[in-house]
Amino acid sequence: MGKITFKPRNNANGTLGVSVNHSHKAQLDPVPFQRKVSGVTVLPTEINLATGRIIERKDAASLNEKVQRVLSDVEYCIAKCKEKGVEPFKKHLDAEWETLQHLRAIRETTVPQARNILGRIVDVLYVELAELREKVRQKEIEIEIEEEKLGINTNKLFTTHIDLFLKENKILKKNSIKNYTGLRDAVKEWKPTLNITDINKKTLNDFRDWLTTEKKILSRNGNPLKDDDGNPILGLRNSSVRELLQKMKIVYYAFADKFGYDISTVKKWKSGLKKLANDKVVFLSKEELQAVTNMEYETDQERIHKDFYVFMANTGLRFIDAVRVRKHHLEMIDGTLKIKILQQKTTKPVEIPLTADALRALESHNYNFEFSEEAGKGIKYTAQVGYYMNRMMERANICNYKLVRTNFKNNIAKEDGSKMKRELILSHTARKTFINVSLKSGMDITAIRKIVGHSELNMIMEYYGDGSLNTEEMGKAGWEMPNHTVVGTVTGTMKIA
Structure with missing residues (x-):
């Protein structure tokens, strides 16, 4: 052609x-x-x-x-x-x-x-x-x-009452607000026409069954998570379901007096779901914590997040309190340098003897871990702590092994071993690390309670005698204590026995 x-x-x-x-x-x-x-x-x-x-x-x-x-x-x-x-x-x-x-x-x-x-x-x-x-x-x-x-009043919609509850309770913490909005979204998905007058034992049972068997699990961007076969993953874990049901009852109680609802049957109702959400508490062993303390970093952000985690693991402070610590929170009390701070969650003061590693971490960042817009670095979000820790621990080959945990859905136990332990290291695991390392090393349980202000230890405390917060207990657990002559200056280290 x-x-x-x-x-x-x-x-x-x-x-x-x-x-x-x-x-x-x-x-x-x-x-x-x-x-x-x-x-x-x-x-x-x-x-x-x-x-x-x-x-x-x-x-x-x-x-x-x-x-x-x-x-x-x-x-x-x-x-x-x-x-x-x-x-x-x-x-x-x-x-x-x-x-x-x-x-x-x-x-x-x-x-x-x-x-x-x-x-x-x-x-x-x-x-x-x-x-x-x-x-x-x-x-x-x-x-x-x-x-x-x-005689139909749309203002009786349960979702409307959730909004009213949030509007009237201005002092709720972020996590609580998130749980109530999660309840509202779940009710809209399950039964948007649900009235507050419909709350009874049957309603709670039906909502529980839907949450544990039919509720789609969503990712952070709102899309349904899917299994290996491409099917949506259904059913929340017991801990999440219990939380939503508890919030539903709280909203109902809040308006019971105002509208004369009978709460007696609802109050007696139990979800029947096991409280145990996971039988494996995630924390670092003493050896793993030492490895983390010594691990290398590549950026300023990695350094400050590593030091912040070490500081939390040596003090047992919650994230919200640890990030607020400044030099004026350090006091020499009875010859021991301590952090004296008012806890945000419990509004109760705690006194925590400073370990050598905790003090070194504080001093290396000029007694201020908090994020600085001007410097462009520091601790800002809890999620970032886990992100940087996971990144550094992976390079250092620390906790680089699968951790099998048990989760409950509708009282059915399922083992999940899909994640490396380092992936589960979050800011709050530092607090758990302090408690568990101290417990395993023989530190008195009541001394731990006074240091961390942890109300959940009350049941364990019933099996122990009365204890007191003192430096000897910290030393007994093997925490390395500094020897001070001036606040903020380490002149030598020693173990208190």
Whole structure:
């Protein structure tokens, strides 16, 4: 049928003008299909005549694109001739070439116009949408009026009462607010028409069963998590279900006096779900903590997060308290340097003897771990502690082994060994590390309670005699204590026995 070749034209200055030429072995016309100029000019050494590719030039890519564009147009015209059943002679190819250029010119002028028209259509649609929303609002008002006539009060929706509860309780902590909003979203998904007057034992049972068997588990971006077969993962863990059910009862109790609800049956209701969410408490052993203390870092952010974790693991402070510690919180009490701080969660003061590692961490960051906008570094979020710790521990090969944990869904125990222990090291595991290292080393349980202010240790304390906070107990647990002459200055270290 013919062939396409690249035939350069010799210019007066010694350069070549690259063009695309088509020849046909059955050409009947005295004049062959003329060359199509690409507009590209090169030196003879800068083109491969066999392929038509420009070589050894910085702008070779853009020049080859120009040549390729002309080549594609020629091939398009040849294909159109074949579609129409005619030979790709000059007159036929010329006709297709003119048609192609004409269509291209029309497209260049009409596409912007079409976009402009579509833009105006979208604007009109938005206006119509606003009008429809207004009609919906008016219709909702009409429905409310009719419902009031029938004795139906939309203000009794349970989700409405959750919002009212949040509005009236301004002192709720972030985690509590998150749990209540999670309850609201779950109720909307389960039964959006649920009224607060519908709360009873049956409702609680039905909601519990739905949460443990049918509720889709969502990822952080709101998409359902899926198993290996691509099916959505259903059913919350016992701990999460218990939390939501407890919050549902609290909201119901909050409005019981106001509206005269009978809470007796709801109050007696029990979920029947095991309290145990996981039988494996995640914390570092004493050896692992020492390895973390000595592990290397690569950035300033890694350094401060590592030191902050070590500080928390040596003091048992919660994140919210540890990040607030400053030099004025350090006091010499009975010859021992201690942190004296008022806990945010319990509003109770604690006195914590400073270990050598805790003091070194504080001093190396000028007694301030908190994030500084000016410096662009510091501790800002609890999640970042886990992120940086996991990254450093992976490099140092610390806790780089699978940790099998047991979770309960609908009282069915399931083992989960999919995560490395280092992936489970969060800011709060530092507090657990302090408690467990101290317990395993024989430190008196009541001394631990006074240091960490942990109310959950009350049950364990019943099996121990009365204890007191003292430096001897810290030393007994093997914590390395500094020897001080001036607050904030380490002159030597020793173990208190």
